[in-house]
Amino acid sequence: MMKAIKIDGDALVWETCxxxxxLPADSVEIDVVWTAVNRADLSQRAGVYPPPPGASNILGLEVSGRIARVGEAVTTFKPGDDVCALLTGGGYATRVVVPAVQVLPVPKGFSLEKAAALPEVFATAWLNLYQEADLKPGERVLLHAAASGLGTTVIQIATAFGNPVFATAGDEEKLDVCRKLGATGTWNRKHGSFVEAVKKWGGVDMVLDPVGGSYIKENQKVLSADGRINLIGLMGGRFAEVDLGLMLMKRHRLIGSTLRSRSVEDKGRVMQALYRNVWPLLVAGQIEPLIDSIWPIERVEDAMAHVAANRNTGKVLLNIGE
Ligand SMILES: NC(=O)c1ccc[n+]([C@@H]2O[C@H](COP(=O)([O-])OP(=O)(O)OC[C@H]3O[C@@H](n4cnc5c(N)ncnc54)[C@H](OP(=O)(O)O)[C@@H]3O)[C@@H](O)[C@H]2O)c1
Structure with a gap:
């Protein structure tokens, strides 16, 4: 038996199941110690972001914990190993089963708590910056929702790999944090359009955009020739105006991307790239996940309300075990 969060009408219930x-041959079972609240969990709970076919319908896209069992084809982990894992679902539970390629060892010197802040946002950052947009050193990035769990990660990774970041967020204190993490340009979205401020900063080669809606045509105004807009969320709405003239003449590319719906192989590729390229920076202390707050799983409602109210700067973690 295990325990998991069940969505029961409007309520979230921590119950035995x-x-x-x-255990599939390619998978491991993890005793979960920490999981995290992602924006996507709010959408899934609201019924507008169902899990992909075959995935667990339990909330939770990432965990850290200890390996409990390994499938017969798994040679990379053994019971007792401290790990963190990227999930397609199922993290708000005491146990989870996940393909071993989506699991990484906890970076040396990291607690399980800190490691729970890594998988989802680090994988999303790497996938979009260096696989989908294929950023070259020196190329410049406009990042919206920059103080989010994802944003605070993107600022650090992009900066470490030589890509300057212009950050937008909705609060001066959040923008201070973004500057401390490495952003060299910032804009408070509550003060109107970011376009003039980004132009003054020098324009960008890529936009990482979880907003969509009215932001798309504004993004185009600050995007260089051959620029990429990676659309990774719809917080501002699913319909947008696109300047096809600019798109054509400046060879703009609009790239839609979700991590969750990708295959196990794709997710594995991103995790292995993270292990090679980013884990050493974590171990060296050059990059640190920013943890906003920690909550016991019994207070999951409060943790989700905190995220829904845009109060977090960085990651919101849920404690499940010891
Ligand atoms: N496609 C993918 O694979 C993928 C993977 C991970 C995350 N994401 C997306 O990336 C975003 C960040 O994720 P997260 O879990 O790190 O989020 P988070 O910590 O919950 O932060 C989201 C932030 O977005 C800002 N925001 C909210 N509504 C907005 C709006 N209408 N316009 C502009 N900004 C708004 C708020 O900050 P301010 O008020 O300070 O601006 C809020 O704190 C989410 O949209 C998420 O769905 C996508």
């Missing part, structure tokens, strides 16, 4: 019997 059946555990996993069969």
């Amino acid at each position: 059946a555990g996993f019997e069969e």
Whole structure:
């Protein structure tokens, strides 16, 4: 038996449910110690972001914890190893089963708590900056929702790899944090359009945009020739005006991207790239996940309300075990 958060009408209930019997040969079972609240969990709970076919319908896109069992084809982990994992679902639970390629060892010197802040946002950052947009050193990035769990990660990774970041957020204190993490330009979205401020900063080669809606045509105004807009969320709405003239003449590319719906192989590729390129920076202390707050799983409602109210700067973690 295990425990998991069940969505029961408007309520979230921490209740006992059946555990996993069969363990696929390529997978591991993890005793979960920490999970995290992602914006996507709010959308799933609201019924507008269902899990992909075959995935767990339990909330939770990442965990840290200890390996409990390994499938017969798994050679990379053994029971007792401290790990963190990127999930397609199922993290708000005491146990989870996940393909081993989506699991990484906790970076040396990291607690399980700190490691829980890594998988989802680090994988999303790497996938979009260096795989989808294929940023070259020196190329410049406009980042919206920059003080989010994802944003605070993107600022640090992009800066470490030589890509200057212009950050937008909705609060001066959040923008202070963005500057401390490495952003060299900032704009408070509550003060109107970011366009003039980004132009003054020198324009950008890529926009990482979880907003969509009215932001798309504004993004185009500050985007260089061959610029990329990676659309990764719809916080500002799903319909947008696109300047096709600019798109054509400046060879703009609009790239839609979700991590969750990708195949196990794709997710594995991103995790291995993180392990090679970013884990050493974490171990060296050059990059640090920013943790906003920690909550016991029994207070998951409060943790989600905190995120829904845009109060977090960085990651919001849920404690499940010891
Ligand atoms: N496609 C993917 O694979 C993928 C993966 C991970 C995350 N994401 C997306 O990336 C975003 C960040 O994720 P997260 O979990 O790190 O988020 P988070 O910590 O919950 O932060 C989201 C922030 O977005 C800002 N915001 C809210 N509504 C907005 C609006 N209408 N316009 C502009 N900004 C708004 C708020 O900050 P301010 O008020 O300070 O601006 C809020 O704190 C989310 O949209 C998420 O869905 C996508």
